[in-house]
Amino acid sequence: MISRLKPPNVKVLSLTTVASPHRGSAFADYLMETIGSSNLTRIYAAMESFGLETEAFAQLTRNYMNNNFNPKTPDLEGVRYFSYGASLDPTFFSIFRPSHNIIKRLEGALNDGLVSVPSSKWGVYKGTLVGVSHLDLINWTNRVKWLFWSLTGKKRKFNGVAFYLDIADMLAKEGL
Template structure:
């Protein structure tokens, strides 16, 4: 169901993008300059710049099963050519790396779209079926960017929070939830999309999505107003469950897929972000720190290897390895006794 959406150009900016892509939006921002001028950077917690550049030799193994939950429009495995070719793994290399360290891993499968409530119900059912009563630690990942016009925020952290707090499934025992670049307080880019596209075009987009069998409720749930006034007040943390979170910051070049969304969030929220979610919105529970120079695609190991090849040719070193990052999360869970 993903491929037709690309052709339908979901959230298309064909006309509006040229109009609003101002010189300010094209500007590439400097990390060094931002650190000197922006006092809000004191709120980013621990700055994680090179900690996950390479995989270490040793990682502790958590006692309990790890559940990997994908974001909005994500999938566990996508097969574009049926059984004739290998499927595309959402968690590219991450699941296998965790398993090689002796960690029991469950990849949760939930609808690619739909309301937080519907996805949370499916998440609970999937964990109950696959975990068979075992206690689990949930790691909620990010979304997929389908093309340079289709950018959607992570929802799996919100699905998990709703499941834990509101559904309270008796056959699912959650010990911890770790969210990665989740818009716990909504996203200014979601606000922008609704403001720019307008009600008439929104209805048209929804009809296109529904034609391809996708539900549409989740998109309006990512706005800052909805999160502030509806979701967060009604979805408190559950005592006894540990909540961890990470954010990410990116200063994209003018030709980056995240250039437009980054500038919009920076203008509207006034803080650093990873191109889709601000650091302030990512923070929930025990905030473990901000990944510096890391995009949403980097976070799920979808970054083009060619990018790093040319990056290293310039004399720069690779500063982030998603496999090392997830192994370190597992190591953190182990050290917490989970």
């Protein structure tokens, strides 16, 4: 929207991204290679029957982001860009353990189960959220885990609402 659509009467001052795959995801690469183009149509049809979007998979590959999207979507002068990454050391039962391991093997990088820290860096990098999964970032975490933690006296390590309020505070302090 900022550099390609450029809507009239809208002045964008900044963009802050959180664990966004600016350089693509090795997990998307893996899925596309594993599924193969011959099976892709059937899998997309099955996913769409459940109301799930499908176009993003191909558009999240490292090749697409680096050779198509990023060259066509340059940063706009006058806009300040900030980014955050996230890393996770998944437990044995974590839904992100397989994808985390694939990204670690293919990129050799810390990741949140879907996006590596190097891929999430854009503009001024504000830091890496440690022990946070890609779903934690949208406050959509396993409620069973939270229940177990509350029963054992452990507390949540990440509060998505507080994090995004901190981002708003940071932007206000930057005059944005």
